[in-house]
Amino acid sequence: MTPTDADHALQALDEALALVSRDPRASEGSGGDHRATGWPQAREAAARAGSGIRPRTHRVPLAEALGEVLVQSLEALTDLPSFDSSAMDGWAVAGPGPWTVRPGGGVLAGSERPEPLADGEAVRIATGARIPAETTAVIRSEHSREVGTQLHADRAVLTGQDIRPRGQECRSGDMLLPAGSLVTPAVLGLAAAAGYDELITRPRPRVEILVLGDELLTEGRPHDGLIRDALSPMLGPWLDRLGAEVIATRRLGDDPAGAKALLAAVTDSDADLVITTGGTASGPVDHVHPVLREAGAELLVDGVAVRPGHPMLLARLGDRTDGRHLVGLPGNPLAAVSGLLTLAEPLLRALAGRRQRPRYTVPVQGEVPGHPYDTRLVPVLLTDEHAVPLRYNGPAMLRGVAAADGLAVVPPQGARDGQDLEILDLPWVSGGCFT
Ligand SMILES: Nc1nc2c(c(=O)[nH]1)N[C@H]1C(S)=C(S)[C@@H](COP(=O)(O)OP(=O)(O)OC[C@H]3O[C@@H](n4cnc5c(N)ncnc54)[C@H](O)[C@@H]3O)O[C@H]1N2
Numbered sequence: 001m002t003p004t005d006a007d008h009a010l011q012a013l014d015e016a017l018a019l020v021s022r023d024p025r026a027s028e029g030s031g032g033d034h035r036a037t038g039w040p041q042a043r044e045a046a047a048r049a050g051s052g053i054r055p056r057t058h059r060v061p062l063a064e065a066l067g068e069v070l071v072q073s074l075e076a077l078t079d080l081p082s083f084d085s086s087a088m089d090g091w092a093v094a095g096p097g098p099w100t101v102r103p104g105g106g107v108l109a110g111s112e113r114p115e116p117l118a119d120g121e122a123v124r125i126a127t128g129a130r131i132p133a134e135t136t137a138v139i140r141s142e143h144s145r146e147v148g149t150q151l152h153a154d155r156a157v158l159t160g161q162d163i164r165p166r167g168q169e170c171r172s173g174d175m176l177l178p179a180g181s182l183v184t185p186a187v188l189g190l191a192a193a194a195g196y197d198e199l200i201t202r203p204r205p206r207v208e209i210l211v212l213g214d215e216l217l218t219e220g221r222p223h224d225g226l227i228r229d230a231l232s233p234m235l236g237p238w239l240d241r242l243g244a245e246v247i248a249t250r251r252l253g254d255d256p257a258g259a260k261a262l263l264a265a266v267t268d269s270d271a272d273l274v275i276t277t278g279g280t281a282s283g284p285v286d287h288v289h290p291v292l293r294e295a296g297a298e299l300l301v302d303g304v305a306v307r308p309g310h311p312m313l314l315a316r317l318g319d320r321t322d323g324r325h326l327v328g329l330p331g332n333p334l335a336a337v338s339g340l341l342t343l344a345e346p347l348l349r350a351l352a353g354r355r356q357r358p359r360y361t362v363p364v365q366g367e368v369p370g371h372p373y374d375t376r377l378v379p380v381l382l383t384d385e386h387a388v389p390l391r392y393n394g395p396a397m398l399r400g401v402a403a404a405d406g407l408a409v410v411p412p413q414g415a416r417d418g419q420d421l422e423i424l425d426l427p428w429v430s431g432g433c434f435t
């Protein structure tokens with residue numbers, strides 16, 4: 001590391017740790033003097049908020065069901081295989097050999113029902129083709145010899161060999177997968193094989209993204225105190241990867257008109273989840289809290305003991321069963337990522353009827369400084385053995401996370417070299433979603 005790099009790294013760490021509350025119980029910058037929710041509890045609260053809501057359902061063509069969850073169990077509409085079929089290219093034979101080869105063409109996959117075999121007869125057959133009635137075995141081409149009109153087997157022939165009997169995998173009506181299963185590419189294949197053209201699933205949760213801030217540019221280089229909006233380009237595709245349907249991304253100013261538009265979205269949006277960015281802290285134009293108060297929203301999480309991302313929040317809009325929520329992400333870009341993984345992801349999984357992500361840990365390489373009271377989320381690269389913390393992990397920086405495979409969950413007080421840390425995979429690394 002050059003001295004300049006080292007300086008930068010230290011500065012990033014300083015910034016990541018700078019917002020240490022003097023009183024561990026007080027949450028600064030999130031609109032009041034109250035307790036921040038612990039990081040694990042915040043994730044649980046978000047998952048709880050999204051479960052127990054009456055799910056919407058729809059019937060969709062197979063390809064559109066990818067990444068959604070089955071509302072009903074998947075029952076076979078047919079026996080599989082639906083007829084006795086050959087498992088190999090070779091010969092269908094009846095009785096003991098040698099056999100007389102039936103003249104003419106063989107039996108191909110997809111061909112009409114073949115003529116029954118006579119005892120001592122053989123017919124050429126392709127993998128997947130219907131087995132002629134009276135067949136006792138299939139002999140692979142490489143295990144047989146044709147001598148004139150006679151077929152000889154090179155090795156012992158067992159009755160039933162290389163025949164896939166009808167119903168070997170399932171009988172019509174068998175339950176193939178329970179309700180609640182995620183529709184993966186493999187499930188689409190199975191459903192098609194079992195006779196389905198459409199599936200009944202829970203639609204993806206709909207999300208509306210509202211990006212707050214007057215200082216944001218949508219193109220060109222930063223100038224005159226204005227900066228590029230880094231969150232609009234990032235959040236839509238990210239939420240898409242988390243299994244949401246992003247219905248709109250809108251930018252709202254910090255002026256009264258922006259506050260009014262925010263209030264309208266909070267009260268009227270037909271999204272299941274409204275996500276805001278910025279305006280969560282206690283600055284003069286931070287109007288997320290006032291708008292939520294005005295709308296009578298219930299704050300389920302208001303500040304989380306995590307760095308970055310401390311001022312993130314989760315609110316319930318409307319009543320308990322209608323299931324509309326708002327997640328307020330802090331404006332600092334890595335803080336927004338932290339809020340996305342802490343609150344939005346568990347909530348969206350629950351709303352989609354998906355199970356929460358399986359937890360796993362990886363030993364960390366090197367010591368990781370901790371916050372005195374709060375959890376830290378630190379971008380890491382994953383090697384075969386370790387999670388390697390990345391620099392440039394300050395709340396306003398995306399340079400670390402853009403190079404990362406995941407975020408390591410560093411407990412308060414930090415981690416020693418080799419300590420097992422929970423890893424939050426980034427969705428494009430784990431490949432856990434289908435879009
Ligand atoms: N007095 C205090 N001030 C702040 C505290 C605090 O505890 N006391 N907390 C700090 C923390 S931690 C965070 S995180 C931020 C959260 O601020 P807001 O959610 O209110 O966000 P803004 O003030 O609107 O913006 C913060 C920062 O992020 C930049 N930003 C905003 N949106 C975008 C975007 N779309 N793309 C790129 N960058 C964005 C914005 O320009 C600011 O620099 O509050 C601290 N303050």
Ligand code: MOO
Pocket residue numbers: 016019306307308309310311330332334335336395396
């Ligand atoms: O550190 Mo704030 O917590 O920048 O999100």
